[in-house]
Amino acid sequence: MAAGPTPSIVVAGVTVRYGNGVTAVHDASFALGPGTICALVGINGSGKSTLFKTLMGFLKPAKGMVSIAGMEVRQALKRGLVAYVPQAEEVDWSFPVLVDDVVMMGRYGHMGFLRIAGKADRDAVDDALARVNMLEFRRRQIGELSGGQRKRVFLARALAQGGRIILLDEPFTGVDVKTEDQIVDLMRELRAEGRLMLVSTHNLGSIPDFCDQVVLVNKTVLAAGPTDTTFTHANLQRAFGGALRHFRLEGHALHEDADARRVTVISDDERPLVLYGERDHEKLADGGKANRGKANGERATGEEGSSS
Numbered sequence: 091m092a093a094g095p096t097p098s099i100v101v102a103g104v105t106v107r108y109g110n111g112v113t114a115v116h117d118a119s120f121a122l123g124p125g126t127i128c129a130l131v132g133i134n135g136s137g138k139s140t141l142f143k144t145l146m147g148f149l150k151p152a153k154g155m156v157s158i159a160g161m162e163v164r165q166a167l168k169r170g171l172v173a174y175v176p177q178a179e180e181v182d183w184s185f186p187v188l189v190d191d192v193v194m195m196g197r198y199g200h201m202g203f204l205r206i207a208g209k210a211d212r213d214a215v216d217d218a219l220a221r222v223n224m225l226e227f228r229r230r231q232i233g234e235l236s237g238g239q240r241k242r243v244f245l246a247r248a249l250a251q252g253g254r255i256i257l258l259d260e261p262f263t264g265v266d267v268k269t270e271d272q273i274v275d276l277m278r279e280l281r282a283e284g285r286l287m288l289v290s291t292h293n294l295g296s297i298p299d300f301c302d303q304v305v306l307v308n309k310t311v312l313a314a315g316p317t318d319t320t321f322t323h324a325n326l327q328r329a330f331g332g333a334l335r336h337f338r339l340e341g342h343a344l345h346e347d348a349d350a351r352r353v354t355v356i357s358d359d360e361r362p363l364v365l366y367g368e369r370d371h372e373k374l375a376d377g378g379k380a381n382r383g384k385a386n387g388e389r390a391t392g393e394e395g396s397s398s
């Protein structure tokens with residue numbers, strides 16, 4: 091991994107307003123360092139995309155300060171430090187462009203004015219496509235790919251760019267479990283390389299597995315910190331209120347055998363969080379840790395729960 095500024099994000103007292111006067115985020119603060127995968131969690135309209143757009147310099151805070159790798163946003167973007175993997179809805183899939191060309195866009199910041207790709211650029215594109223297992227699709231039109239394949243192409247674009255900070259807006263929406271696992275494995279590799287990833291997701295069940303930090307939002311940052319201490323039942327209730335589906339099944343209502351453990355299923359939208367044998371529901375993350383193997387092994391059960 092190329093040396094560069096230490097990846098970090100500092101958001102301090104940030105308020106963001108849209109042109110129509112809507113204050114989407116007010117007085118939001120959190121800080122993240124290198125070698126981190128952080129989940130950005132909140133209901134629809136809670137300000138996750140607004141925060142991404144602010145970190146990408148598309149929106150300017152009305153108040154507060156954003157610093158990326160110790161620099162102003164504009165400077166960090168100019169240096170290609172931040173790569174963005176957009177939500178599927180933000181992309182015009184009818185635009186006739188090859189997979190190769192999409193990934194090469196990640197290299198534009200490394201090229202001269204005429205954007206002529208050199209060997210280093212072509213190598214970076216090859217490496218990135220190989221890392222997301224998409225080499226065989228490189229001559230395909232982007233619009234001809236499945237949702238999960240498209241996500242992987244945009245992830246490859248971020249890798250080709252060499253961004254030490256990667257923002258992923260709902261990377262798991264509409265992808266199957268196998269693709270989600272591939273994306274998570276890749277993110278773990280990128281974390282081991284010291285990169286910083288901020289991931290918005292409704293997959294609550296996956297968060298204790300691969301995120302070391304969590305930022306919970308609802309128009310402001312309600313809680314931010316290590317998953318173990320922040321991804322708690324109390325904080326999820328604050329973030330989601332009545333929007334959260336929460337089932338608790340226990341004893342003979344659930345088991346015909348002697349296994350009397352309680353099962354708690356907490357779901358926002360996609361993959362729910364499934365906890366076994368919880369007594370104290372305050373600390374979801376601790377329970378998740380103790381029961382993680384089991385919960386993963388029974389993922390399908392949880393998914394049935396979420397559809398009810």
Ligand SMILES: Nc1ncnc2c1ncn2[C@@H]1O[C@H](COP(=O)(O)OP(=O)(O)OP(=O)(O)O)[C@@H](O)[C@H]1O
Pocket residue numbers: 108109110112113114132133134135136137138139140141
């Ligand atoms: N371009 C815009 N102009 C005005 N208001 C906007 C604009 N985009 C978003 N908003 C408003 O800002 C608030 C936050 O929206 P945002 O898109 O950041 O939420 P989100 O958490 O990303 O939601 P989702 O989970 O649905 O993607 C919402 O009230 C939304 O209606």
